[in-house]
Amino acid sequence: MAPGTRDALIEAAADLLDRGGVEAVTLRAVGHQVGVSHNAPYKHFANKEALLAAIAAREATRLVTAPHGEDTPEAALRRTMHDYVTWALEHPARFRLVFGPWTTESPELAAAAHAAHTRLIGTVAAAQRSGVLPTGDPERAASLVRALAHGAADLALAGHLAADGKGHADPHQLIDDLLDHLRTATAATRPAHGGGQEGR
Amino acid sequence: MAPGTRDALIEAAADLLDRGGVEAVTLRAVGHQVGVSHNAPYKHFANKEALLAAIAAREATRLVTAPHGEDTPEAALRRTMHDYVTWALEHPARFRLVFGPWTTESPELAAAAHAAHTRLIGTVAAAQRSGVLPTGDPERAASLVRALAHGAADLALAGHLAADGKGHADPHQLIDDLLDHLRTATAATRPAHGGGQEGR
DNA sequence: ACCTGAACACCGTTCAAGT
């Protein structure tokens, strides 16, 4: 498998990223941690941004590859969104790297993001069919749910959510609030035929 | 009024920020644009972050100070959220500065943010009373609406919303979608008594 | 009270060499 200094560079950079944020990942520190000179990375990546993009691609691929237990459509959607903010809160720097603006075009990163997007649309479409999400373009509904989770996570990370420290607006609560309201709205516009799924 | 090089520094920094993002605002460039040495800013700000915080505070104050026309509660809420994303899309760097993580404590910035938060809660509470938003803690409902607008703006700025270029998920559309759904959900849980407000 | 010039430590990036 060869020594694989390229993987070692990514690993070291990800470690520095988790430990001190994106400002802590410097080519000199990365090289030092791997035991290599500070410009050795240029033999494996075009520049620093390409290295960061490689971290983002690795992380995004892992997220998409992670197994999803089989649940009812609504539970699957809820868990997907909760997992999203849980991951964001645990790994702020990775979150910003993957879902922030991309300065470098990375085919793997784009592919992973597209796969995640496609899977979410499928989950949303299933939830729509089971009557817990309003009908309409599944992509549009997916964007709605995704935008809320993203905004809740981003505001929480920035410290702009719980204004009075009373825990008034936990990101997880906001996700449940949204899905509850959407289910209520869906039930209202549907011709009442029993009350939807009560499958446990 | 004195020459006011402090204000000139803020103005120049904001100009550089709009033009080339936060990475373009360098103390040397700021000083040069004002016609002063590159360490003159240290006579007015503790460091670079304090200068950026001053920009954020000025911007946040302007946002809160901006006049709000008098509308029906629902229209006021809708306009507030649309204005939020319009501003974010027009001034991405300012948006990230004001609503991103604060690295420096700025009393003015905190005060402006608190004022904006308080006003939004008032708008939300009025919308709740008029029956277009679900009842419950106004702060919680405000956070829901705010998180969606923030997430939609942030994803759009990062280029992660319109996946297929078909304009499937415009941030403004998502805001209207959310408020439409919330109104529907509210009408459903309310004892029907005519259909809510049709006040013009 | 405000500003300057030189200096320091730290970056990303390039390049001529080395194996």
Next chain:
DNA sequence: ACCTGAACACCGTTCAAGT
């Protein structure tokens, strides 16, 4: 094919002076 050392341009920040 991969790596090194020196060098360059650019940062934020500090400090001894100047007025």
